[in-house]
Amino acid sequence: MSAKNMDNHNRWRNRTVAFRVSPEEDEQLEVFVKLSGLTKQDYITRRLLCHDVVVQGNPRVYKALRDQFAAVLNELRRIEAGASVNDELMDTIHMIAEIMDGMKEDSAYDD
Numbered sequence: 001m002s003a004k005n006m007d008n009h010n011r012w013r014n015r016t017v018a019f020r021v022s023p024e025e026d027e028q029l030e031v032f033v034k035l036s037g038l039t040k041q042d043y044i045t046r047r048l049l050c051h052d053v054v055v056q057g058n059p060r061v062y063k064a065l066r067d068q069f070a071a072v073l074n075e076l077r078r079i080e081a082g083a084s085v086n087d088e089l090m091d092t093i094h095m096i097a098e099i100m101d102g103m104k105e106d107s108a109y110d111d
Contacts, residue, residue, distance in 0.1 A: 028092070055102060
């Protein structure tokens with residue numbers, strides 16, 4: 001049995017919510033979780049409750065961004081060779097763009 005956790009409002013997290021996803025949805029979810037720097041539980045909870053997912057830069061997020069940029073580059077090369085664009089790639093590119101826009105906004109405050 002997993003340990004009980006407290007959330008940011010000192011409430012016990014002792015309820016389990018489970019649902020099924022396709023392998024493709026699971027892969028997309030894993031990418032988004034890695035890019036967010038959050039735990040899967042925190043990412044899903046924030047998204048389900050329509051709260052903002054604010055990416056906090058750290059070495060894991062940097063590595064996830066680097067790996068996703070490499071994957072996107074490979075997909076773009078595949079597309080250039082005549083293959084079609086899939087929706088998961090477009091979702092990943094959109095997520096990366098949002099993160100990069102957020103990083104740009106943060107650097108404006110540093111000046």
